[in-house]
Amino acid sequence: MLVPTVVLSGIGLLSGLGLALAARAFAVETDPRQEKIAEALPGANCGGCGYAGCGDFAGAVVRGDAKPDDCPVCDQETRRLVASIVGLTVQDRAPQVALILCQGGDDVAAKKYRYNGLASCASAALLGGGDKLCGAGCLGLGDCQRACAFGAVEMTPSGVARIIPARCTACGQCVAACPKDLIKLVPAEATIHVLCSNHDRGPAAKKACTVACLGCKKCEKSFAEDPRIKVADFLAYIDYEHAPVDPALAALCPTGALVYRAAAAPAAERTSS
Amino acid sequence: MKFSGGVHPAYHKDTAGLQIEAMPLLHRYVVPIAQHLGAPGKVLVAKGDRVARWQPLSEPVGFVSVPVHAPTSGTVKQVAALPHPLGRPMLAVEIESDGEDRPWEGLAPLGDWRTLDPAALRRAIQAAGVVGLGGATFPTHVKLSPPAEKKVDLLVLNGAECEPYLTADHRVMLEQAAEVMEGVGLMMRVLGVSRACVGIESNKPDALAALRRACPADVAAEFVLLETKYPQGSEKHLIYALCGRRVPPGGLPMDVGCVVQNVGTAVACLEAVRDGLPMTERVATVTGAAINVPHNLRVRVGAPLLDVLAHCGGVTPDVGKVIFGGPMMGIGQFDMDVPLIKGTSGVLCLRDDEAVLYEGGPCIRCGACVDACPMGLVPSAMGLIAERFRFEELGDWHVLDCIECGSCAYVCPSRRPLVQHFKRGKAEWRDILEERRARTERDAKRAETAATA
Numbered sequence: 206m207l208v209p210t211v212v213l214s215g216i217g218l219l220s221g222l223g224l225a226l227a228a229r230a231f232a233v234e235t236d237p238r239q240e241k242i243a244e245a246l247p248g249a250n251c252g253g254c255g256y257a258g259c260g261d262f263a264g265a266v267v268r269g270d271a272k273p274d275d276c277p278v279c280d281q282e283t284r285r286l287v288a289s290i291v292g293l294t295v296q297d298r299a300p301q302v303a304l305i306l307c308q309g310g311d312d313v314a315a316k317k318y319r320y321n322g323l324a325s326c327a328s329a330a331l332l333g334g335g336d337k338l339c340g341a342g343c344l345g346l347g348d349c350q351r352a353c354a355f356g357a358v359e360m361t362p363s364g365v366a367r368i369i370p371a372r373c374t375a376c377g378q379c380v381a382a383c384p385k386d387l388i389k390l391v392p393a394e395a396t397i398h399v400l401c402s403n404h405d406r407g408p409a410a411k412k413a414c415t416v417a418c419l420g421c422k423k424c425e426k427s428f429a430e431d432p433r434i435k436v437a438d439f440l441a442y443i444d445y446e447h448a449p450v451d452p453a454l455a456a457l458c459p460t461g462a463l464v465y466r467a468a469a470a471p472a473a474e475r476t477s478s
Numbered sequence: 479m480k481f482s483g484g485v486h487p488a489y490h491k492d493t494a495g496l497q498i499e500a501m502p503l504l505h506r507y508v509v510p511i512a513q514h515l516g517a518p519g520k521v522l523v524a525k526g527d528r529v530a531r532w533q534p535l536s537e538p539v540g541f542v543s544v545p546v547h548a549p550t551s552g553t554v555k556q557v558a559a560l561p562h563p564l565g566r567p568m569l570a571v572e573i574e575s576d577g578e579d580r581p582w583e584g585l586a587p588l589g590d591w592r593t594l595d596p597a598a599l600r601r602a603i604q605a606a607g608v609v610g611l612g613g614a615t616f617p618t619h620v621k622l623s624p625p626a627e628k629k630v631d632l633l634v635l636n637g638a639e640c641e642p643y644l645t646a647d648h649r650v651m652l653e654q655a656a657e658v659m660e661g662v663g664l665m666m667r668v669l670g671v672s673r674a675c676v677g678i679e680s681n682k683p684d685a686l687a688a689l690r691r692a693c694p695a696d697v698a699a700e701f702v703l704l705e706t707k708y709p710q711g712s713e714k715h716l717i718y719a720l721c722g723r724r725v726p727p728g729g730l731p732m733d734v735g736c737v738v739q740n741v742g743t744a745v746a747c748l749e750a751v752r753d754g755l756p757m758t759e760r761v762a763t764v765t766g767a768a769i770n771v772p773h774n775l776r777v778r779v780g781a782p783l784l785d786v787l788a789h790c791g792g793v794t795p796d797v798g799k800v801i802f803g804g805p806m807m808g809i810g811q812f813d814m815d816v817p818l819i820k821g822t823s824g825v826l827c828l829r830d831d832e833a834v835l836y837e838g839g840p841c842i843r844c845g846a847c848v849d850a851c852p853m854g855l856v857p858s859a860m861g862l863i864a865e866r867f868r869f870e871e872l873g874d875w876h877v878l879d880c881i882e883c884g885s886c887a888y889v890c891p892s893r894r895p896l897v898q899h900f901k902r903g904k905a906e907w908r909d910i911l912e913e914r915r916a917r918t919e920r921d922a923k924r925a926e927t928a929a930t931a
Binding site for chain 1: 564565566567810812813835836837864865867895898899901902905906
């Protein structure tokens with residue numbers, strides 16, 4: 206009993222000593238600031254900054270390849286902290302959330318064929334742009350949901366993606382994942398949105414989806430003096446720099462493509478957790 | 479020589495005995511500008527213009543581009559994005575026929591190809607809008623212009639027609655044998671080769687006999703009867719079967735000294751030179767259990783699908799699927815407003831009970847797809863990777879060498895949508911390669927600026 210114990214302990218001690226020496230001899234010099242930054246970052250490794258993860262991004266900030274505010278997920282506080290570690294300052298930035306510019310679920314949008322392949326939007330989009338009659342519409346197979354590291358995308362029962370603003374960190378991964386380019390980052394405090402991306406003329410758009418923007422210009426006319434809502438190429442769009450806030454505006458829209466939504470909560474408490 | 483892999487689907491060549499019949503003139507044609515691989519041409523006509531038959535509707539932009547021509551005389555109704563067999567609306571010219579079928583005055587026949595310069599022949603072939611009629615619609619003049627460093631010594635004529643149901647090439651070989659062989663001579667002259675090889679599947683010995691009989695004395699062609707096996711008509715497999723050369727991965731037939739042309743393309747080249755006629759018609763097989771009167775039709779490019787089906791007695795009430803091309807590689811159509819285009823080798827109408835939609839199951843690792851893959855790939859493993867969206871691994875499995883023939887999906891007992899996985903996988907892998915290339919370029923540029931600073 207004694208001999209094996211001593212032998213095994215001896216081996217353990219020797220190996221430990223070897224490891225300790227190796228750690229000294231082959232130590233990799235890291236900038237202490239890199240660790241500090243990595244600690245401050247959200248740690249979700251979402252890739253929203255374009256780097257492999259938070260550690261990689263921290264290294265890039267220290268090297269000067271990335272700017273401290275390139276992390277889209279950080280709140281303002283963290284951004285300032287990261288900047289102070291490398292001795293820089295950052296400008297305040299309005300918090301953003303992702304928005305899916307389509308509400309064409311199976312209950313309102315027509316289909317042009319039956320799709321039964323791989324359950325991925327990008328695969329379906331290879332077949333004539335997808336099964337929706339609307340050439341722009343959400344295919345509902347969840348590529349954005351899979352891309353989201355924060356669980357901020359849900360699929361509605363009618364098969365269209367929806368962002369949960371309270372969870373969205375505006376990292377932009379869903380924007381990149383959508384093969385139909387339907388997702389956009391908008392200011393979190395904006396309340397009026399055009400949830401349609403269809404550029405077809407009125408009759409064609411109506412045939413494809415009952416909640417499509419027809420380009421009727423009713424909303425634009427009510428803001429004749431103002432650039433906040435414009436209709437271009439049969440689709441209304443909002444200038445989010447001067448976003449309108451009047452809930453009554455949404456009621457003007459004959460199809461419901463123009464919607465009012467309460468402003469999303471600021472991102473601060475979402476990322477600190 | 480036999481290639482490994484491949485499958486033996488039920489061939490259903492029921493229309494092989496039907497003579498080619500010319501489709502009567504229609505009231506309306508929709509001619510898409512993009513009917514070839516490469517840059518779409520620039521539109522030359524506008525709404526309200528009067529056009530004559532064979533008049534160019536577009537002009538090529540660049541080398542890998544061909545024009546399209548008016549299938550009949552009439553008035554341009556609109557130039558707009560209209561339904562296209564590839565699934566998305568594309569720019570097309572709609573022509574309302576005036577019933578006169580008046581020919582264009584600008585036709586310029588060059589006469590006998592034997593006395594003409596290869597460059598002039600090539601120009602005439604491009605101006606006539608000739609593309610490969612096998613289905614891939616690659617501009618023919620490009621294939622006939624191999625770069626100087628590629629020594630081409632063999633023209634391969636593809637008469638395999640390995641897709642089930644299709645008999646258009648078979649009928650062309652029987653009924654236009656002399657023109658096919660003249661076209662072969664013409665293309666040999668353009669390429670400057672002294673040898674041609676004609677490959678035909680063993681289920682069409684009559685076509686081989688007809689071509690051999692019709693071969694002019696000055697065209698040095700060999701005729702080879704090949705095993706009847708899908709995909710015998712694939713360029714790479716045809717070359718291997720005929721002369722044992724292997725096209726390297728990512729390479730082209732010209733890398734092993736070959737150029738492959740379809741039999742219909744040979745006729746089109748001859749007509750372009752001898753008569754100055756642009757490619758405004760092709761032979762297409764309209765067949766399947768759900769069409770009332772199957773036909774081998776000479777149909778003008780731009781003829782709306784509904785009119786073609788109506789000419790063939792219409793579809794039966796139990797029609798389940800309409801496919802452009804054959805059942806293995808054809809494209810299912812969801813919009814009956816699409817026109818037939820240069821690449822439409824057939825219209826296959828399947829009954830509802832034939833066009834079953836299978837839910838793909840999990841891979842059971844049986845390896846049937848590995849045996850069936852004519853490219854020697856491992857579809858089972860590639861499918862599992864693609865299913866998990868790990869596209870960056872697909873390059874190691876040589877996904878870009880997949881020819882999308884569908885043999886793997888055909889034999890899969892689990893009915894997995896393998897070809898769809900690989901189509902997606904190829905697109906994603908190309909994106910990854912492009913991204914890597916861009917990153918290397920960026921890093922090199924950054925290193926350069928750092929060095930100078």
